Amino acid sequence: MNLGNKFPWYSAGLHFECLQCGRCCAGPEGGYIWVSRPEIRLIADFLKMHVKELKRKFFKRVGLRLTIVEDPHTLDCVFLQQTKQGRGCVIYEVRPAQCRNWPFWEHNLVSPGTWNSTGRKCPGINRGRFYSPEQIQDKKKNKKWWRNGKT
Numbered sequence: 001m002n003l004g005n006k007f008p009w010y011s012a013g014l015h016f017e018c019l020q021c022g023r024c025c026a027g028p029e030g031g032y033i034w035v036s037r038p039e040i041r042l043i044a045d046f047l048k049m050h051v052k053e054l055k056r057k058f059f060k061r062v063g064l065r066l067t068i069v070e071d072p073h074t075l076d077c078v079f080l081q082q083t084k085q086g087r088g089c090v091i092y093e094v095r096p097a098q099c100r101n102w103p104f105w106e107h108n109l110v111s112p113g114t115w116n117s118t119g120r121k122c123p124g125i126n127r128g129r130f131y132s133p134e135q136i137q138d139k140k141k142n143k144k145w146w147r148n149g150k151t
Contacts, residue, residue: 009112010133016103017128022087023121024102027075033068035059035096038146040066042094068096097143104131104139 035043044054058078059066069078079091089095098105103125108118119125131139 008109008133010109010115010136013130013132014115014136015126015128015130017124018102019124020085020088020092021123022076022080022089023123025077025080025089025099027070030070030075032062032065033077033096034098035066035068036143038144039094039096042146043091046091046094097145100145101139101142104136106140109136 040051040054040059043058044051047054049057055066058069060069070076071078077089079089079095080087081090083090089099103115103118103122108114115125
């Protein structure tokens with residue numbers, strides 16, 4: 001956001017269409033996929049696992065928070081797997097807020113340059129559905145998606 005202007009650079013809106021290619025979930029860069037307690041419970045229920053088993057197998061603690069682990073060789077999210085439809089998220093229906101809010105993350109929205117740079121990894125950027133600035137702000141704030149049913 002431009003601090004000299006009260007409107008973000010994307011005040012005319014942006015286009016994005018998830019192609020479910022999995023590139024946002026794949027290496028070669030590593031990162032953190034933060035999850036909340038309610039999200040962990042939803043994922044455990046979805047996978048029909050006990051929370052303790054799920055945490056042991058698929059999460060690690062970083063400071064006071066939990067993140068989904070990545071494949072140590074590819075740095076892909078462990079939930080990005082080969083499915084009948086191709087590579088995809090096996091917990092897509094209950095994916096964490098951080099995943100739901102992609103690509104509308106602060107560091108992707110710094111400038112048109114960062115947005116377009118992100119588009120080199122994500123082919124859904126600058127195509128498909130139109131998001132107004134208000135919808136983008138709503139996406140960024142949608143941390144407790146399970147409460148309001150928003151995706």
